[in-house]
Amino acid sequence: MTELLSRTEEMILLGVIRLGNNAYGIAIREYLENVLGKSLSVGAIYVPLERLDKAGYLSSYAGEPTPERGGRSKRFYQITPRGLAALQETEKLHDTLWSGIGDLPRYQAGKA
C-alpha cells in the first residue's frame, strides 16, 4: 500500500502532470493560485515539492537557462510511477468516500 496523499500533495502532483514539460516551482504556484483563487507563498509550493521529490513521488532535473530576461534557471519536475500510484490510490479512496453521497448531500435539521 502506498501512502495516502494530503490535499496539498495531491494538488502539486496534479499540477505537475497538468503542466507537462513546463512543471517548475513558479509555474506550479501560478497554476494553483489560479485554481484556488488566492495567492500562495513560495514556501507553500517549494516545501512540499521538495518533500515529494525526496520521497520519490516526483523526480526533478535542472533546466537550461532560457533568455527570458535573465533569472536563475528552473528545476523541472516529473511524476514518478510511485507518484502516479499514490494519486490513483488517493482517487480510489475519494470515490469510495463519496459513493452514494456525490451529488446532493441534504442538510438534516438539528435534533437537539
Next chain:
Amino acid sequence: MTELLSRTEEMILLGVIRLGNNAYGIAIREYLENVLGKSLSVGAIYVPLERLDKAGYLSSYAGEPTPERGGRSKRFYQITPRGLAALQETEKLHDTLWSGIGDLPRYQAGKA
C-alpha cells in the same frame, strides 16, 4: 469563500453523513478504519472532530445511555450547512484538478 478542507476533515465529514443518526466518535473511527484498511488511534478521530465542531462544520449533542453492555454515553454529530458548503467546495476543487486527467494518467519516461 469557505475554507478548503484537509483530507482528514473531508473524511470525517463524509463519515458523519454516511453514518446518519449513528455518527459518534467510535463509529466514525470504525468506518474510517474500514475504508482506509488500517487502524486509527482515538486521537486521530476525536481531535479533528472537536476542531470541526468548534469551527462550525459540525454540531453535536449528547446521546442517552443505551443498554448495550454499559459504558459511557455517546456524543452524536451532524453536519451543518457550513460543513456541507465546505464539502461541496472541496469537491468542486477536486473536479477542477482532475478534469482531463481523470482516468489514466500515463507515465512519461525520465528526461534526465
Next chain:
DNA sequence: GATTAGTTCTATTATATAGAATATATTTAT
C-alpha cells in the same frame, strides 16, 4: 551593476496521530 526569474532556507503555525487518563454505564459476585 541593475534588474529579473527562480530557488533555497528558516521560522512559525496548524494538523494529524498516538495513547494514557478519565468518565459512566452494565454485569457479576458476594
Next chain:
DNA sequence: ATAAATATATTCTATATAATAGAACTAATC
C-alpha cells in the same frame, strides 16, 4: 443491595508531521 469487574466511550496531553509565509540567496540578461 452493594462492591468489584468489565465494557464503552470520550477527553486530555504530548509528539510528529505538514503547511505556510517570507527573507535570503543564486544566477541569468540588460
